[in-house]
Amino acid sequence: MGDEPFWLFTLDVKPGKFDEFKSLVADIVASTLKEPGTLAYQYAVTEDKRSVHIYERYRDSEAFVVHVEQNFAGYADRFHSMVTVRSLVVYGEPNAKARAALDTFNATYMTLFDGFTRH
Structure with a gap:
């Protein structure tokens, strides 16, 4: 059940920054859509x-690492200037490389023990 890791970020948008944040998110989502290993990438x-919640699901840990290193890195400074995780x-x-990136946000890890996913 360890395939397709997924997570949920909860962010606080800084006062007066939502419109700017929403515009940036549109750019990030458009770029992320081109990543074949990103299975779900949704903002609410x-x-x-x-x-704001961000739901992310990846084909595997390596797909997430590619997302962070090759895509999100270009947006990270602007993104983090508008929100608090x-x-x-x-x-x-x-995997360990993905966990190292996730640990920068003080991640809580939940081990799946039952259930299913349909595609």
Whole structure:
């Protein structure tokens, strides 16, 4: 069950930054759409536009590492200037290289023990 690791980020958007953040996210999503190993990459916002969730699912840990190193790295400084990461919950068993990137956000790791995924 360790295939296709996935996680949920919870972010707080800095006051007055949502419109700028939303524009940046549109660019990130368009770029991420070109990554064949990214299976799901979705943003959701609360009604007051202060809290955002990001759901990410990857074919495998290496696909995530490619996303971070070859795509997201170019957006990271602007992204982090507009939000604060409140939490990151990781499901599955990412490899050591993926965990090193996820650990920078004080990730909580959840081990899957039952269930299924349909495609």
